Amino acid sequence: MDCEVAVVGGGIGGLTVAALLAERGVDVCLLERESRVGGCAANFEKFDYSFEQGYGLYASWQPNEIHARVFSELPVEPPETRFLEPSYIVRLPDQSEVALISNTEKFEENLRSVFPECSAEAVEFYRRLVEVGAALRRTFQHTPDILTSSEAQQANTLLREDRISAEIIGAPQQTTADRLQAVSQRFRGFVDVQLQALAQAPSSVVGYLPAALALTAPLEGMFAIRGGAGALADRLAESITQSGGRVRLDAPVLRLAYDSAGQARGLDLLSGETLTASRAIISNLTVWDTYGKLIGLNRTPSVIRQQLKTLHSWGAYLLYLAMDEDAAERIGSDHILALTEWSGEGQYDPERQHLMFAAAPAWDSRAPLGKRAVTVHAFTEVDDWFTFHTDETELEAKDQTMLEQCWQRLHSAIPELGSSIEVIDTATPRTFYDLTRRRLGMVGSVAPALPGSQSLPGYVTSLPNVFLISDTTSPGGLASLTQAALVLANHLTNR
Numbered sequence: 001m002d003c004e005v006a007v008v009g010g011g012i013g014g015l016t017v018a019a020l021l022a023e024r025g026v027d028v029c030l031l032e033r034e035s036r037v038g039g040c041a042a043n044f045e046k047f048d049y050s051f052e053q054g055y056g057l058y059a060s061w062q063p064n065e066i067h068a069r070v071f072s073e074l075p076v077e078p079p080e081t082r083f084l085e086p087s088y089i090v091r092l093p094d095q096s097e098v099a100l101i102s103n104t105e106k107f108e109e110n111l112r113s114v115f116p117e118c119s120a121e122a123v124e125f126y127r128r129l130v131e132v133g134a135a136l137r138r139t140f141q142h143t144p145d146i147l148t149s150s151e152a153q154q155a156n157t158l159l160r161e162d163r164i165s166a167e168i169i170g171a172p173q174q175t176t177a178d179r180l181q182a183v184s185q186r187f188r189g190f191v192d193v194q195l196q197a198l199a200q201a202p203s204s205v206v207g208y209l210p211a212a213l214a215l216t217a218p219l220e221g222m223f224a225i226r227g228g229a230g231a232l233a234d235r236l237a238e239s240i241t242q243s244g245g246r247v248r249l250d251a252p253v254l255r256l257a258y259d260s261a262g263q264a265r266g267l268d269l270l271s272g273e274t275l276t277a278s279r280a281i282i283s284n285l286t287v288w289d290t291y292g293k294l295i296g297l298n299r300t301p302s303v304i305r306q307q308l309k310t311l312h313s314w315g316a317y318l319l320y321l322a323m324d325e326d327a328a329e330r331i332g333s334d335h336i337l338a339l340t341e342w343s344g345e346g347q348y349d350p351e352r353q354h355l356m357f358a359a360a361p362a363w364d365s366r367a368p369l370g371k372r373a374v375t376v377h378a379f380t381e382v383d384d385w386f387t388f389h390t391d392e393t394e395l396e397a398k399d400q401t402m403l404e405q406c407w408q409r410l411h412s413a414i415p416e417l418g419s420s421i422e423v424i425d426t427a428t429p430r431t432f433y434d435l436t437r438r439r440l441g442m443v444g445s446v447a448p449a450l451p452g453s454q455s456l457p458g459y460v461t462s463l464p465n466v467f468l469i470s471d472t473t474s475p476g477g478l479a480s481l482t483q484a485a486l487v488l489a490n491h492l493t494n495r
Contacts, residue, residue: 003029003246005492006267006277007284008253008294011039012229012478013469014284015236016070016485022245023073024493029275030240031267033252037237039284039436040443040471041229041478043366044320046425049373050366051320052228053427055197056358056375057087057335059217060479066140070482074239080226082363087218088335090190091413093342098190099333100218104130107219115190118183125179125187126215133216136209140483176203176211185344191215192348193339196379197356198477200314200444202348217479224334226364229478256281256294256466264295264463280465280492287311287446287472288439290461301462313442313472314350315382315429317402319410321374323359327420328372334359338413350379355409374421378406382440385429399428446472459488467492 007018010032022028036042044051060066061081071078086099096114101107111126112119176195180188180203192202198214199206206214225231237247252270259265266276283290288308291300300308328334336357343353356377360366366373380402385395403426411417429441458473467488474484489495 001029001273002276002278003027004277004279005029005282006031006275006280007282008267009039009284010034010037010233010237010247010249011284011471012041012233012236013471013474013481013485014282015233015240016482017282017469017489018245018247019074019236019239019243020070020486020489021492022240022243023075024489026245026279026493028240028245029277030237030245030247031251031253031269031275032247032249033437034435035249037247037249038230038233040432040438041233043228043230044425044427046320047322048368049320049322049371049424050228050360051318051373051375051424052230052358052360053316053318053375054229054358054478055335055356055377056224056228056360057084057218057222058225058229058478059220059222060482061223062221065137066479066483066486070486074236075242076235076239079231079235081223082226082361084222084224084334084361086333086335087222088337089333090193091336091338092186092190093339102219102221104219115184115187118187121182122187125183126219128179129212130216130219132209132212133220136213137220174208176206176208179208185342189339189343189348189353192343193337193354194218196348196350196354197337202350204347213480214477224361224364228360228366232478253294255296258299262299264466277465280467282459282467282469282488283461284469286313286438286442286470287468288442289437290466290468290470292439295461295463295466299462304462311446311472313382313444313446314379315385315441316427316432316443317378317380317406317429318427319374319376319378319403319406320424320426321376321421322367322424323372323374323417324420325362325365325370325372327417328359328362330416331359331414334361336414338409340409340413351381354379355406355413357410357414376406376410378402378409380429382429382442386433386440395428395430399426402426402428442472444471445474458484459491 004027007014007030018028018030086101089097089099091097098110098114108123111122115122195202195206240247254268254270256264257266257268257274268274283294338355340355341353358375360373433441459467461468469485469488471481474481
């Protein structure tokens, strides 16, 4: 079987780039090992509940932003979305809270009230952040790959942003923490818990430009999708087939197929079939699995093998919960990001300090009458879930311990829940490994490189005709992944 471009994996990134290529006339075949598309974006179904495995917060769905840009090309309508106000609430250990809202005056008033010890500095930090974020978003509209362009190209492109261009051009050399020197530890904790949620690393690691995009997205406005990200995945798969592409489910890929000269020519499938791809092969796997499973470590340059050993990504521990509707009314927001304990002078510790409560909206409860489907997210080190050598009893005991710890932290952070919530199930890194075969069940992006490191387009691999579109190399959530998919589609079609 032949095609021009083969896409391995039916996550959002792979589906998006395949949908764009198919609509542009490229012969595309997408291969997904499971019986449905979506990967980690697919909903978890149990007892008439449908749980999102992400936060249920989606940025850049405004008419002039990335998702509208992508769907303007596609033959299908985008899924229904609704604006969230607030995007979410950050609740601090002392029960004070900040609502991330689009009303600038009220947001700044909230900052001054919660952080009186550094109110002026906190407000100024966000004002500068908003300016930089807005300039970057304007730039993305005509130059989607600006963050991976050369310094000379960035400077030339950003000259049109007169007042802010110099600050943006100099910013890649800075972490977000460099801009937080004058604020209190309390305010830094408020920033860290958001960056951990939105970029999977704290201010000491995340660069200032990615932080400007991540931290201002909630102020620009975030959205909920009817049916969650799984509905988006289904819509993209529909687009691929309507445009003449192919989506093959239950089609596990073993490895790349190489010709006698050592060039990648296609894919070997578990079924024994070889799929030939004449133009390109796109991996929607993690960066580790792209090299370890697809390309093969024996064909991976030693420098890349060493780099892969240094990269880190978190695992997720999820609680799938059923909540009474009256509890939702008491809480006042469908999304609460809880900083569950202060860090003092130490480093931010996601396992100990971070919890995200995400309830399906009332208009899309995904639950029996009078109930809401809720997913609570905690971070966990993946290695701890793959060290059992006897039987599954140890794994079950660890799951139970983690559940009890998260349950206690949840009720301490959101005491309004009371007895109006119950556990339906849990998910661990082992769950995600069984579902997606991602290395150690890691989800989301790798910890971003420190500022000053050489940046290449995230789609580049060691092979000229093999490309990568993955949440591990596109920090910033679904919007960033969609942006990366557009950049790769433009590269492959010379746009």
